[in-house]
Amino acid sequence: MKIKSLMLLTTGAALATTGAMADGHMAGSMTLVSWGGAYQQSQINAYSDPYAAMHDGLEVIWDESSAEAVARLRAMNEAGNVTWDLVDVVAADAIRLCDEGLAMEIDHDEMLAPAPDGTPASEDFGDLIVSDCFIPQIVYSTTVGYRTDVADWNGATPSDICAIFDTETFPGQRSLERRPIGNLEWALICDGVAMEDVYDVLETEEGVAQAFAMLDTIQDQTVWWSAGADTPQLLADGEVVMGSTYNGRLFSLIEEQNQPVAMLWDAQVFDLDGWIIPEGLPEDRLARTLDFVRFATDTQRLADQALWISYGPARASSAPLVGQHAELGIDMAPHMPTDPANAVRTFLFNYEWWADYRDDMDARFQAWLAQ
Amino acid sequence: MTDAIQDGPMLAADGRPLKRSLARALRAQKMRALMLIAPLLLFILVTFIAPIVDMLFRSVENQIVSETLPRTVVALEGWDPSAPPDDAVYAALAYDFIAAAERREHTRLGSRLNYETTGISSLFRKTGRGVDDIGEDYADQFIELNEAWEDPATWTALMGSADWNTANSGDVDGAGTLFQLSVAAREAFPEASDAYRSFARTIQAEDDDSPTAEEPWNPVYMALYRDLSAGNGASYDGPMADLIAEAMPAVASFEGMSPREAFEDIDDDWLDLDVWGTIEAFSDPFTAGYFLSSVDLQLTPEGVTAQPEEQRIYLLLFWRTLFMSGVITISCILLGYPIAFLLSNLPTRSSNLLLILVLLPFWTSLLVRTSAWKVLLQQQGVINDILVWIGLVADDSRLALINNQTGTIIAMTHILLPFMILPMFSVMKTIPPSYVRAAKSLGATNFTAFRRVYFPQSIPGIGAGCILVFILAIGYYITPELVGGRTGTFISNRIAYHISSSLNWGLAAALGSILLAVVLVLYWLYDRIVGIDNVKLG
Numbered sequence: 067m068k069i070k071s072l073m074l075l076t077t078g079a080a081l082a083t084t085g086a087m088a089d090g091h092m093a094g095s096m097t098l099v100s101w102g103g104a105y106q107q108s109q110i111n112a113y114s115d116p117y118a119a120m121h122d123g124l125e126v127i128w129d130e131s132s133a134e135a136v137a138r139l140r141a142m143n144e145a146g147n148v149t150w151d152l153v154d155v156v157a158a159d160a161i162r163l164c165d166e167g168l169a170m171e172i173d174h175d176e177m178l179a180p181a182p183d184g185t186p187a188s189e190d191f192g193d194l195i196v197s198d199c200f201i202p203q204i205v206y207s208t209t210v211g212y213r214t215d216v217a218d219w220n221g222a223t224p225s226d227i228c229a230i231f232d233t234e235t236f237p238g239q240r241s242l243e244r245r246p247i248g249n250l251e252w253a254l255i256c257d258g259v260a261m262e263d264v265y266d267v268l269e270t271e272e273g274v275a276q277a278f279a280m281l282d283t284i285q286d287q288t289v290w291w292s293a294g295a296d297t298p299q300l301l302a303d304g305e306v307v308m309g310s311t312y313n314g315r316l317f318s319l320i321e322e323q324n325q326p327v328a329m330l331w332d333a334q335v336f337d338l339d340g341w342i343i344p345e346g347l348p349e350d351r352l353a354r355t356l357d358f359v360r361f362a363t364d365t366q367r368l369a370d371q372a373l374w375i376s377y378g379p380a381r382a383s384s385a386p387l388v389g390q391h392a393e394l395g396i397d398m399a400p401h402m403p404t405d406p407a408n409a410v411r412t413f414l415f416n417y418e419w420w421a422d423y424r425d426d427m428d429a430r431f432q433a434w435l436a437q
Numbered sequence: 438m439t440d441a442i443q444d445g446p447m448l449a450a451d452g453r454p455l456k457r458s459l460a461r462a463l464r465a466q467k468m469r470a471l472m473l474i475a476p477l478l479l480f481i482l483v484t485f486i487a488p489i490v491d492m493l494f495r496s497v498e499n500q501i502v503s504e505t506l507p508r509t510v511v512a513l514e515g516w517d518p519s520a521p522p523d524d525a526v527y528a529a530l531a532y533d534f535i536a537a538a539e540r541r542e543h544t545r546l547g548s549r550l551n552y553e554t555t556g557i558s559s560l561f562r563k564t565g566r567g568v569d570d571i572g573e574d575y576a577d578q579f580i581e582l583n584e585a586w587e588d589p590a591t592w593t594a595l596m597g598s599a600d601w602n603t604a605n606s607g608d609v610d611g612a613g614t615l616f617q618l619s620v621a622a623r624e625a626f627p628e629a630s631d632a633y634r635s636f637a638r639t640i641q642a643e644d645d646d647s648p649t650a651e652e653p654w655n656p657v658y659m660a661l662y663r664d665l666s667a668g669n670g671a672s673y674d675g676p677m678a679d680l681i682a683e684a685m686p687a688v689a690s691f692e693g694m695s696p697r698e699a700f701e702d703i704d705d706d707w708l709d710l711d712v713w714g715t716i717e718a719f720s721d722p723f724t725a726g727y728f729l730s731s732v733d734l735q736l737t738p739e740g741v742t743a744q745p746e747e748q749r750i751y752l753l754l755f756w757r758t759l760f761m762s763g764v765i766t767i768s769c770i771l772l773g774y775p776i777a778f779l780l781s782n783l784p785t786r787s788s789n790l791l792l793i794l795v796l797l798p799f800w801t802s803l804l805v806r807t808s809a810w811k812v813l814l815q816q817q818g819v820i821n822d823i824l825v826w827i828g829l830v831a832d833d834s835r836l837a838l839i840n841n842q843t844g845t846i847i848a849m850t851h852i853l854l855p856f857m858i859l860p861m862f863s864v865m866k867t868i869p870p871s872y873v874r875a876a877k878s879l880g881a882t883n884f885t886a887f888r889r890v891y892f893p894q895s896i897p898g899i900g901a902g903c904i905l906v907f908i909l910a911i912g913y914y915i916t917p918e919l920v921g922g923r924t925g926t927f928i929s930n931r932i933a934y935h936i937s938s939s940l941n942w943g944l945a946a947a948l949g950s951i952l953l954a955v956v957l958v959l960y961w962l963y964d965r966i967v968g969i970d971n972v973k974l975g
Contacts, residue, residue, distance in 0.1 A: 167542065289840050289922065419559075421559060424939070425551060428934075435923045
């Protein structure tokens with residue numbers, strides 16, 4: 067009995083291996099790294115499940131370590147044993163990984179599928195390719211949600227980003243992210259600096275002082291968050307009256323949990339999320355990863371992801387294909403940060419600028435917070 | 438007694454001095470004991486001590502500058518920091534930079550130096566894109582002079598040693614053997630031969646290409662121009678001597694950007710004295726820079742100065758970490774002592790039940806416990822609601838109990854309380870109740886009996902609990918991050934930030950080393966004042 071089941075197992079394993087080997091020289095398993103939660107689920111639904119269905123015997127392992135991906139990849143690289151095949155990171159981390167030589171350089175036209183009309187991938191993604199190592203996937207934004215039932219506001223409704231700094235019309239606690247990125251920009255915009263001049267102003271000592279002075283005005287009424295789930299929780303509990311978070315979190319708070327919360331799209335800060343391939347993968351694993359990434363970033367797959375979560379597909383050609391939410395049945399297009407109605411006044415990080423000033427600004431921001 | 442009293446050392450039965458043979462027997466015993474624990478010791482050394490030492494070593498290690506820009510660092514010695522360096526330094530930088538860019542190491546160095554001077558990161562990235570153009574004007578002019586300069590074979594014949602050329606003649610598959618410079622070329626063209634060797638070996642290692650098939654990088658042409666126009670190689674008579682003889686008089690009429698102009702053309706920040714000052718200040722393979730940064734100082738070309746006031750944060754955080762850990766320890770003593778006292782004086786059955794309640798939090802995830810405190814302590818939370826309901830606090834002035842120091846102290850006291858109660862309990866358990874009874878029978882009041890008899894005997898438990906709680910608190914990270922808000926975060930939160938987010942591992946290691954040193958000093962002080970022998974875990 068025992069021997070028989072063992073034999074069955076071995077045959078099964080052998081079959082599985084041949085199944086995987088049918089793709090030639092590609093590895094029979096791959097490890098994908100993402101952020102967990104609803105976002106990772108949307109990737110599983112849109113990318114890895116259909117791909118696994120097409121490739122018998124392929125083992126797909128998901129790891130939820132994107133938050134510390136940069137440090138982990140560096141440690142793996144130093145140890146000479148990179149166990150990840152494809153890693154989902156935000157654009158700023160992709161730039162850093164590329165700088166550190168930890169991510170592979172990508173030839174976007176060569177390695178990624180063209181749009182259905184034949185437009186090469188590099189044009190389809192356009193400006194969103196912010197680093198040679200980065201394969202864009204979604205556009206998300208950091209934006210502001212507010213409670214719709216605050217009695218102290220006497221019926222006033224926030225209409226633009228500067229409501230955050232307007233403590234007279236909109237009294238109450240706020241929540242903002244505990245990092246300088248985004249907050250300094252908003253502070254300057256609300257202090258009368260034109261959007262296109264923000265980074266020029268921030269480059270000067272006076273500009274930085276101006277931004278911090280603006281933040282000073284709300285410091286004692288602000289809760290500083292570090293996890294994306296904080297603001298939705300604080301808003302739902304009535305702990306804060308308005309706060310910044312990712313647009314997808316606000317979507318689920320408003321549409322899925324029906325909380326008395328509304329959101330602003332004004333001056334939303336665009337950010338990108340996408341894949342990087344670690345440097346130095348063995349040939350069979352690299353072949354598997356490239357095959358998967360070509361599939362997972364084609365026009366249809368990116369549009370599919372938006373059925374599960376309200377983040378905009380990074381390809382221009384995917385936008386018209388975005389349909390209805392898979393469970394709620396509502397049109398997803400109006401909930402995309404990239405929707406023309408929402409993207410009237412937007413802000414894309416100046417990644418190059420932040421790569422330079424991040425350490426400096428962060429030290430300053432933390433010192434300012436700690437006082 | 439017939440034994441004569443002998444002079445000198447006492448002897449053992451075999452005639453050796455007793456002391457020595459005793460020592461030998463003891464040594465054998467010690468060795469045996471050591472052998473027994475050797476596997477564990479090795480395990481700890483390899484998996485625990487070695488990684489920690491390696492991590493701490495990063496706080497002073499700084500080889501990246503001298504490894505990535507070796508020629509520049511040498512050329513920069515003796516530089517007068519009041520003006521940008523001369524062309525020789527910029528030329529060295531061009532040779533170093535293009536090799537580094539080929540190895541994709543320049544951005545890494547850029548991030549490293551950006552910790553010290555803002556802007557170097559993008560400067561290096563930009564330079565990496567433009568550095569292959571440096572010397573292009575000279576390359577064009579050499580090729581215009583004689584097309585042979587375009588042929589990789591010209592260069593290998595000129596620069597390569599005879600042995601290397603023989604070994605790599607004909608069709609070479611891949612990189613061939615490691616490039617060797619000819620002695621004649623090295624003597625005649627110091628700059629060009631060095632630049633060429635760097636080119637040859639880099640493409641061999643990085644692209645698996647042979648120098649016999651690749652035209653050199655543009656900066657190599659610039660190096661040859663610089664050699665020839667300096668008169669180097671006038672008496673050269675090795676291979677390709679006729680080409681050199683032809684180029685020698687021609688270079689006088691060559692036109693092109695000097696190395697400094699070429700870098701200025703890429704980005705005028707290359708004339709910035711701060712950039713060069715930073716490269717110079719961090720050119721040593723070891724640096725005190727990280728340690729200076731962790732105490733709010735900085736290493737500048739002018740020496741050690743204080744950080745700008747608005748960036749000083751670490752001393753404040755060290756102080757806050759120590760202070761709050763102290764407060765947490767004291768509140769653990771105040772809350773834990775009565776509980777431990779009660780536990781040790783109850784009958785075993787009920788004390789066991791209570792002990793389980795003390796241990797219960799250990800079976801719940803730390804994150805869950807911390808999040809529960811959020812629900813309890815927030816302004817719209819349970820505690821504030823109750824206070825408002827019983828009328829102690831007005832509805833519009835609810836207490837701020839979380840996202841500040843108070844929140845961190847409350848949550849951490851709760852989390853660390855068992856570490857205080859358990860050692861106290863196990864020490865109190867051993868204090869015979871008869872002592873207190875004896876004191877009372879001799880006329881002491883309850884309080885005196887407790888203060889003079891019971892309390893002194895329970896001090897070793899307090900000591901053990903204090904050490905445990907304080908040392909655990911000082912390195913705590915997740916709870917302050919979640920409930921600490923602005924004013925309740927610890928130094929460990931910054932260490933975590935530098936490890937996982939900014940990738941400034943050197944600074945994280947320096948902060949960690951200081952924290953470790955502070956703990957060791959406090960431990961030593963404790964030993965001096967209280968005495969470590971007075972600590973009992975049971």
